[in-house]
Amino acid sequence: MTAVDFLNLLIAAVLLAGIYAVMSVGMTVIYGVMKIVNLAHAGFMMLGAYFAYEFFERFHIDPLIGAALALPAFFLFGMAVHWLLIRWLPKSDQPTLSSLLLMFAFWLVLQNIGYLFWGNMDRSIFTPRTLTVLTLGPISISLLRLIVFFAAVLCVCALQLALSRSWYGRAMRALIQNPYAAQITGVDDERIARITFGLGTAFAGFAGALLAMLYSFSPDFGRPFLIRAFVIIVLGGLESVSGVAFGALVLALVETFSILYVPAGYQPAISFGLLVVVLLVFPKGIGGLLERKWRPA
Amino acid sequence: MQSSFSYRNYFPSFLIAAFLSISLVIFLPSCNRGGQNAGNAITVGVVLPITGREGKPGQYQKEGIELAIKQINDAGGIMVKDKNKKLPVKEVFYDDGSDQAKSASLVERAMSSDNATAVLGGYSTALGEAESVMADRYQTPWITTGAAASTIFSHGYQYTFGTLSPTTLLGSTTADFLGSLVDQGKLKKGLKLALALENTDHGIDYGNGIKQWIQQHPGYFTVVFSENFELGSPDFSGLLQKVKAAKADIFLADAHLQDYITMQRQYLQSGMYHQMLSYGARGPESDARKALGDGTDYIFAGIWWSKKLPYPQVKKFVQDYTQFTGHDPDSWYPATAYDAVRALAQAIEAAGTTNKTAIRDALRNVELKDSLLPGGTMKFGSNGQVANAFVIVQNKPEDKVDIVYPKDAATGEAIAPTPRKK
Numbered sequence: 125m126t127a128v129d130f131l132n133l134l135i136a137a138v139l140l141a142g143i144y145a146v147m148s149v150g151m152t153v154i155y156g157v158m159k160i161v162n163l164a165h166a167g168f169m170m171l172g173a174y175f176a177y178e179f180f181e182r183f184h185i186d187p188l189i190g191a192a193l194a195l196p197a198f199f200l201f202g203m204a205v206h207w208l209l210i211r212w213l214p215k216s217d218q219p220t221l222s223s224l225l226l227m228f229a230f231w232l233v234l235q236n237i238g239y240l241f242w243g244n245m246d247r248s249i250f251t252p253r254t255l256t257v258l259t260l261g262p263i264s265i266s267l268l269r270l271i272v273f274f275a276a277v278l279c280v281c282a283l284q285l286a287l288s289r290s291w292y293g294r295a296m297r298a299l300i301q302n303p304y305a306a307q308i309t310g311v312d313d314e315r316i317a318r319i320t321f322g323l324g325t326a327f328a329g330f331a332g333a334l335l336a337m338l339y340s341f342s343p344d345f346g347r348p349f350l351i352r353a354f355v356i357i358v359l360g361g362l363e364s365v366s367g368v369a370f371g372a373l374v375l376a377l378v379e380t381f382s383i384l385y386v387p388a389g390y391q392p393a394i395s396f397g398l399l400v401v402v403l404l405v406f407p408k409g410i411g412g413l414l415e416r417k418w419r420p421a
Numbered sequence: 422m423q424s425s426f427s428y429r430n431y432f433p434s435f436l437i438a439a440f441l442s443i444s445l446v447i448f449l450p451s452c453n454r455g456g457q458n459a460g461n462a463i464t465v466g467v468v469l470p471i472t473g474r475e476g477k478p479g480q481y482q483k484e485g486i487e488l489a490i491k492q493i494n495d496a497g498g499i500m501v502k503d504k505n506k507k508l509p510v511k512e513v514f515y516d517d518g519s520d521q522a523k524s525a526s527l528v529e530r531a532m533s534s535d536n537a538t539a540v541l542g543g544y545s546t547a548l549g550e551a552e553s554v555m556a557d558r559y560q561t562p563w564i565t566t567g568a569a570a571s572t573i574f575s576h577g578y579q580y581t582f583g584t585l586s587p588t589t590l591l592g593s594t595t596a597d598f599l600g601s602l603v604d605q606g607k608l609k610k611g612l613k614l615a616l617a618l619e620n621t622d623h624g625i626d627y628g629n630g631i632k633q634w635i636q637q638h639p640g641y642f643t644v645v646f647s648e649n650f651e652l653g654s655p656d657f658s659g660l661l662q663k664v665k666a667a668k669a670d671i672f673l674a675d676a677h678l679q680d681y682i683t684m685q686r687q688y689l690q691s692g693m694y695h696q697m698l699s700y701g702a703r704g705p706e707s708d709a710r711k712a713l714g715d716g717t718d719y720i721f722a723g724i725w726w727s728k729k730l731p732y733p734q735v736k737k738f739v740q741d742y743t744q745f746t747g748h749d750p751d752s753w754y755p756a757t758a759y760d761a762v763r764a765l766a767q768a769i770e771a772a773g774t775t776n777k778t779a780i781r782d783a784l785r786n787v788e789l790k791d792s793l794l795p796g797g798t799m800k801f802g803s804n805g806q807v808a809n810a811f812v813i814v815q816n817k818p819e820d821k822v823d824i825v826y827p828k829d830a831a832t833g834e835a836i837a838p839t840p841r842k843k
Binding site for chain 1: 473
């Protein structure tokens with residue numbers, strides 16, 4: 125492999141990591157605060173894709189603006205879903221079967237609502253940007269992937285900043301670290317959970333809208349991404365936004381570069397093999413391992 | 422004494438149960454049960470995906486089947502000699518949601534509890550393979566309208582039939598077409614091929630067809646890269662990088678519709694170019710052309726049928742189908758399904774009974790002389806699969822599609838090599 129090939133692959137992997145990070149971060153914050161494995165995440169992503177599509181088709185609104193609009197819209201939608209369904213779930217500091225079943229059922233409902241409204245046709249968003257390629261000498265980069273990457277990075281950084289600087293972020297982190305102690309100090313866990321679910325849903329919708337620019341989609345959209353999101357959040361240590369970014373980068377690098385040495389058909393086996401290894405060797409994720417290593421004595 | 426009942430304690434489980442029930446009701450395959458075969462109608466089971474990743478081709482196949490059934494019923498039904506009357510065809514439809522396990526169990530249901538005289542369906546190789554095991558178990562004729570992999574027809578099943586020619590033939594026809602371009606001087610001899618094949622029997626058969634042709638025609642092409650890829654992968658950049666590194670002149674992939682769109686988008690975004698480019702049986706689909714605009718121009722595909730075939734029956738079918746559905750046939754999907762129903766009707770009429778084994782025997786001898794498929798005649802081979810030729814179509818600018826091979830069916834010249842994008 126030449127240096128140019130290597131660089132092209134590295135760029136492809138980093139851009140892919142951006143996509144992976146934005147689609148996983150919503151799932152992580154929801155798991156962190158509420159210990160809910162949000163299987164409906166793929167459904168929210170699918171709705172996000174259609175959200176951008178409808179704005180684009182009906183009002184000719186740029187899908188990037190559509191993706192930005194998806195953030196507040198899905199935030200409110202997520203809060204409504206929380207108020208309607210999630211708040212009735214029994215509270216636990218471990219994932220429960222009832223939450224898993226509820227979210228799975230909700231995903232199926234969303235999927236079927238998708239079929240009801242949009243049918244089974246594959247839709248896609250085609251803009252002049254879709255096939256634009258930036259060429260820097262022998263290196264070519266898809267403009268759209270670059271835009272999606274920067275949008276994803278911007279959002280993940282904004283979330284990280286909000287979590288570390290705002291009162292809400294501190295309350296949320298407190299709930300992740302020790303829910304009982306957080307409640308004693310006056311953190312309203314119900315309110316924080318509602319906001320968190322809204323935030324997680326907003327990120328899922330945003331990710332779906334961004335992905336709609338890159339892929340064709342149908343109401344079944346999101347399934348392969350959901351499985352990868354699992355791998356990423358486990359790699360990242362389940363509860364940390366920076367861990368998600370790290371997990372996304374690891375998965376994207378492994379998936380992209382492993383293909384050079386093993387047939388592409390074994391790509392899923394590599395990803396899930398990585399998941400098994402991490403679960404067995406570093407149950408708190410690679411992020412947790414590094415955190416332990418770098419923690420001051 | 423105050424009751425210890427708390428609404429909050431009970432509500433979650435109630436809510437979850439309610440949700441599961443609702444979702445089950447919605448998720449259960451939309452079915453159109455025809456009830457038992459009471460003797461006043463011929464029940465035909467149809468199991469196809471109209472939701473899930475194969476939903477769109479499945480929908481088109483369903484439309485082809487329903488058009489044929491409507492035409493048969495409008496003409497009074499199928500003459501059954503031992504009942505001395507014409508019986509209408511009653512369709513029992515199940516949506517398998519593109520799920521293999523569900524697909525097999527729904528075929529089982531159609532064959533057992535619905536007592537269907539025959540079952541049609543099985544779009545895509547994976548779903549067709551799952552369904553194929555049921556036919557001999559229930560001794561009910563099963564005709565796949567959308568699965569072509571040789572594995573389905575190599576088990577020696579006695580009740581299995583298929584209206585798609587083998588995928589190996591697709592591979593060899595593709596290579597034959599490229600060979601004809603070499604003979605015409607449009608391409609040079611000794612060009613290098615890169616193959617990217619989906620990780621299914623379909624992909625394997627396609628690759629084998631190409632490799633067999635190359636072995637039989639030495640000097641035309643050499644394969645410098647051949648690899649399988651994951652069906653439904655969200656990213657093909659690593660695979661495409663390997664293809665790029667192979668420095669091939671021609672890139673032949675075998676992919677389903679969604680993978681074709683994703684891979685071709687990434688192919689274009691990474692600035693790749695090959696003298697000829699194909700995604701197997703995918704190419705002219707309107708979804709792909711809408712998703713990629715002129716990015717699909719000059720892609721060629723080997724397909725089982727084209728609406729441009731110069732036969733009067735094809736023209737009539739296109740007219741009837743458009744009237745029936747309100748849209749043009751998109752690629753080959755409805756035609757093979759339509760012919761499957763007509764072949765079944767002809768077999769029932771020839772058998773003169775609704776006895777399933779007699780119908781199976783009649784299907785073996787059916788010869789549909791006004792078939793829509795290339796060649797104009799359809800006949801099941803000894804393994805139950807038809808072997809009609811493929812037509813090669815090529816996308817042209819402004820959403821045009823031409824049949825470019827074989828010569829006697831061509832509606833336009835093949836453009837080779839593909840012009841480079843400016």
